Amino acid sequence: MRNDFNSYLDAFNRITIIINKQLCMRQKTFCLVRDTDSEELYIESIEDIGKDFKYNCIIKEYVKLNKDYTIYDESQNRSRLRSGKIVRTALFEMMYAYEGNDLGFTYSKEKTTFKLWTPVAKEVEIELISPTNQIGFYDLTYTDHGVWEITLNEDLECFKYRYNIRVNDQFETINDPYGISSDANGYYNYVINLDKKYKFMKEKPSFSGNPVDAIIYEASVRDFSISPTSRAVHRGKYIGMAENHPGSNGLPTGLSYLEYLGITHLQLLPIFDFGGVDELNQTNEYNWGYNPEQYNVPEGSYAKNPNDPYSRINELCYLIDSAHANNIRVVMDVVFNHVYKIEEFPFDKLVPGYFYRVDQNELLTNVSGCGNDLATERKMARKFIIDSLVFWTKNYNISGFRFDLMGLLDIETMNQVYKTLKDIDSTMICYGEGWNMPNSLPESQRACMSNTKALSEIGFFNDKFRDAMRGNQWNHTLGYVNGGKHNIHELIALITGSCIDNYLFDNPNLTINYVECHDNYTFYDYTKKINPWLTEKTRIDYQALSLGIVLLSQGVPFIHAGQEFLRTKKGIENSYNIDDEINQIDWSRRDDNIELVLVLKDLIKLRKEIKEFRFTNKQQIVENISVIEKNDSSIVFRINSIENIYILIVKNDYQEESRKLDFTITEIFDGRLIKNDIINTIIINKPGVYLYKKEV
Secondary structure (H helix, E strand, O other): OOOOOEEEEEEOOEEEEEEEHHHOOOOOOEEEEEOOEEEEOEEEEEEEOOOEEEEEEEOOOOOOOOOOOEEEEOOOOEEEEEEOHHHHOHHHHHHHOOOOOOOEEEEOOOOEEEEEEOOOOOEEEEEEEOOOOOEEEEEOEEOOOOEEEEEEOOOOOOOEEEEEEEOOOOEEEEOOOOOOOEOHHHOOEEOOOHHHOOOOOOOOOOOOOOHHHOOEEEEOHHHHHOOHHHOOOOOOOHHHHHOOOEOOOOOEOOHHHHHHHOOOEEEEOOOEEEOOOOOOOHHHOOOOOOOEEEEEEEOOOOOOOOOOOOHHHHHHHHHHHHHHHOOOEEEEEEOOOOOOOOOOOOHHHHOOOOOEOEOOOOOEOOOOOOOOOEOOOOHHHHHHHHHHHHHHHHHHOOOEEEEOOHHHOEHHHHHHHHHHHHHHOOOOEEEEOOOOOOOOOOHHHEOOHHHHHHOOOOEEEOHHHHHHHOOOOOOOOOOHHHOOOOOHHHHHHHHOOOOHHHOOOOOHHHEEEOOOOOOOOOHHHHHHHHOOOOOHHHHHHHHHHHHHHHHHOOOEEEEEOOHHHOOOOOOOOOOOOOOHHHHOOOHHHHHHOHHHHHHHHHHHHHHHHOHHHOOOOHHHHHHHEEEEEEOOOEEEEEEEOOOEEEEEEEEOOOOOEEEEEEEEEEEEEOOOOEEEEEEEEEEEOOOEEEEEEEEO
């Protein structure tokens, strides 16, 4: 129908009408009509808003959101009543929040039920395409709490489907936001039988559940094996990451290499279905994957056949199962702060104005930098997030989640996430980016680092640790690890878990210690940029020092894939959509820098063997770690334990130093060697983390 003006339902008893001044005089009358029923609107106030008049009206009739209503004026000009601010009212939340766990489809061989949440839709139909390309259209029925549903009594396995939905005047075509399988590039979802999903052969590797016992290694499925140096057959694919091929020095390049290092958790960059890459032509475009398109569908460009309804699912399951076979748990990187393209994503077509934050002018906020910010504080947005995480946990054996721009999510959502996941798996770990990004949420409700006391045991990437050790790339500063001078007291606080005297956190479980991740420069590239005059040998020594500090500091160590062999992105700072030449892991660098690899391997071994590097609370740290010497270039820590006393020396320059200790050393750890020696005077002449042990 034509719309001569605009009208919006802003509350169950309020309608706002916007009408052009050329169409009317200031004084008007309006009538709300549905079928043969009508009600005259009471005009409470009129506002002059430039080219238009805004009429704030009150109604007595209860408006059914799934029914069509028309507003007429005294001249028979008309407007379809649209849902407005009502979707952001507390009453709407109370009336339409759905608590069932059956959104999406429920399949059996005899029947399949489809359910879709959209309280404001007037018509919903499902389009089904059989494996033999027979097309059918079926109307869904509105039930309650905003849910539309239909049950079809036949076997629909491998049928493609999508929805046509009319909220206002026109039908819109959308995917199922709860879809779990898809064709290439997400034109249709598939009905599948989850009983035919890949059967996991291996249990999750044992893990204490204490975050400080985790050693996290971050990698992209594509980057890990896309280079010819990986020797993978299925380069850039799920199964390619699971392949093991010997390098020139005999070390494998796949998951067996990660087991060889000793890591506990592999954090995968986004593996949900994302935009920015053609799933049928993977190498034509590049993207890290922080572009959510289908939250519960694995990314298709990593599958051998993206059009096969089971290919991407089973191959991802195989990768995760292979990780478990190599004693590695899998952490999933998730993005619930924005979607890729709001105009294409189902949310705003299902319930316009509900799923995204708006400012005081009713305009979409853009704190994420992606044109939209998810309103995680709303019940059905929060439910969607929790339902998605539960789905991945139960169906893909995911052992942890890393939250992108977690500071844009609300505290209540994150606390519910943590509790729900811990109830499923008590050894689950959760952490994210806790930057405090100003948005429409009050600061006290943001899941950012300044609100750690209001959150459950959720970890945060510690950017203070990164900037102090590596340097701040925005201020172009030298970090301590790069040979720079730094506030000694802050360095001590960071190395001892960022929790003493409530420096940042209440306990060391919350600090994710890192000097490099997928974002920004690699450590090696930043060292070249900030210190271009350094020799390659010096850069290698600094890299070894960075690994030592990350692995032997209190807290949770985090390593970026290839960091241990001088990974480079050829000086590119932000490579999220640059080509494979920049982002791929060059495994020949691993073979060329095997000494550094062995440094990381030995450091991981030390951390696992010596529990005093994995204290779980600040009281243990206060009672057992003391600083016995500090100056501009080195810090000496004494670490007490029941069995031994450890002296940890962190040094960042090349000046020769001799230290006479007050006891006889029985073992020396320098990151590469563990050797027996009888010595009480030590000489250190290059950067590194040095550990000495005395038996009690």
